[in-house]
Amino acid sequence: MTNKELQRQRMMEYFINAAVEIIDNEGVAAVSARKVAELAGYSYATIYNYFRDINHLLWHCVPEYFNRLTSLVRADVLPGPTGARKLRQACRAYTKFFAEHPYSFQFMFMTDLGDAPPEVADALSQPLFLNSLTTVLTQCVAEGTIRVEDIPSLSILIGFTVNGALLFHVNRRMDTTMEQLLDQVDLALDSILKGVDRL
């Protein structure tokens, strides 16, 4: 019955949206079955009719944050300048976004959610953090600022670097303001781009 499926989908979304709201405002540590259920307007046990457990629900929240990320890059970066400047701006936008929304970073990358359930793993193209980067990098290739064969290693290197920086910043293992963080990412990007032909 396709009607059943639609209703089921809707119910799941009520819980997912509630969980996302809590993650946004209080962080993933504040997500509890009771709180999610109350926000969604149902009893806590109802969640278990739609999700195996809380981690299963949380995994279903990931695509929402993934979508926010891609739309951010699309809006802020693609209409911007060209070449290395665009790459720098993309990294800056990415870094700034997560520095301003540490709960989002904490949830997406610092939370142990166990293995991804197949229906989520399928929806999320595997490398997860690389997609936005390769989008910008292929643009750079089209403009001749980098070579196409450098895309894989560059995207990995930049992805690791930016998210590594955010890890230490968000986690307060490094005592930096947001400005200092952005500067450090810029500096790291300088070192990286020095190795590529000519910026």
Place this chain on the structure above:
Amino acid sequence: MTNKELQRQRMMEYFINAAVEIIDNEGVAAVSARKVAELAGYSYATIYNYFRDINHLLWHCVPEYFNRLTSLVRADVLPGPTGARKLRQACRAYTKFFAEHPYSFQFMFMTDLGDAPPEVADALSQPLFLNSLTTVLTQCVAEGTIRVEDIPSLSILIGFTVNGALLFHVNRRMDTTMEQLLDQVDLALDSILKGVDRL
């Protein structure tokens, strides 16, 4: 009374060692006041005579892992080869260590422990992950493979990169075996060293 202080120090270590044992074997998520206290041979409430809360106790576990790290680098890297090879080996050892002890990485870098209490923050020289790196990098300077003015940016870049890679690997946000992870770190290091004078 210095005797009191000694006894107090000892009590704290009993709890710290118990917590470390749990972190090693089951991960930081499995640490609970009851379990720590039982392992230490005391009641759970006794912990609160020595630590503000569980995070306070956990912060006091960090130096132990920090020491393991420095002794690892000292043992594996310093007596090794020279120059860029040594740098590569240091990163490899660091990466391999955490890939083999994901609970340690999870605890040190992926766990939100709030702000560090002053007595721990003082003991841990600030940047935390940079120390081992700068040790190796200054050696590289002595051997003429890199310039001294490149140390700050290089150590930051390499630190971000390696820990970023580990973040995605440990967190299963990237589907890699340990060999693939080590290869990716090697690849990233290649790109980085391409930008520095001549390896």
Place this chain on the structure above:
DNA sequence: TTCATGACATTAACACTGTTAATGTATTTG
């Protein structure tokens, strides 16, 4: 030496957590 004060270990309790079993209530099917 005796007594009182303090330090500190423990038990009991509170409000929370994830999860499951049992119960109740609709809605759909025969």
Place this chain on the structure above:
DNA sequence: CAAATACATTAACAGTGTTAATGTCATGAA
């Protein structure tokens, strides 16, 4: 209309961090 199924809810269990109250012991002073 009756039976069966789906599903939302309540109750309960074992666990959590944390605090207050209680008990116990050792150290100081008179």
